[in-house]
Amino acid sequence: MRLSPRGVFALLVTASIGLLATGLLVGELARLHPCHLCNLQRLYYLMLGFFALCGVLLPGWRRLWCVLVxxxxxxxxxxxxxxxxxxxVPQESIECGFGDPTLAEQLINWLGTQWPAMFMVTGFCTDKEWIFLGFTLANWSVGCFLGLLGVAVWLGFRRDVA
Incomplete structure (x- = not known):
């Protein structure tokens, strides 16, 4: 069975929104405190889902949506x-939110005022509040984003579709 580009984009939408929802659920159940980088990753999952949804709706522009995803x-x-x-290595890093805010921190702070349930910053980037199988939530997110990137690259270079 071969998946059409529209089907692959639908899977990308489902995966990105599912990963976002899972992260939010874990955060609520474990009472985690999201930091600037946590919330930036949430924004990336939302954007990825949006671009993949565009690929579902407009599959003729497959390569554009693959590049954006x-x-x-x-x-x-x-x-x-x-x-x-x-x-x-928290001793080697400067904590997010201290000093002059970066553009990403400013964006997350603004989003936190617009949608506090999703983007309110209440924690520190150096905290390891949740570990599963020896990996933090940020470690798991690296793997998930790499998987989503791999699917986008594969779909973008696939030759058996228009």
């Missing part, structure tokens, strides 16, 4: 790797 996933990888690094 891929770049968004790459941004998510970078944010999750940065947070993972901060968690493992």
């Amino acid at each position: 891929g770049l968004t996933a790459l941004g998510g990888v970078i944010a999750a790797v940065q947070q993972s690094w901060m968690q493992y």
Whole structure:
């Protein structure tokens, strides 16, 4: 069975929104405190889902949507790797939110005022509040974003579709 581009994009929408919902559920159940980088990753999952939804609705522009999904996933990888690094060597890193806010921190702070349930910053990027099988939530997010990036690259270079 071969999946059409529309079907792959639908799976990407489902995966990105499912991962976001899972992260929110784990955060609520474990009473986690999201940081700037956590919330930035949430934004990347939302954007990725949006671009993938565009691919479902307009599959003729497959390569454009694959590039946008891929770049968004790459941004998510970078944010999750940065947070993972901060968690493992907190003495080497400068905590998010201290000093002059970066553009990403300003965006997350603004989003926190618009949609507090999703983007309110209440924690620190260096905290390892939740560990499953030896990996933090940020570590798991690296793997998830890499998987989503891999699917976008595969779909973008697939030759058996128009």
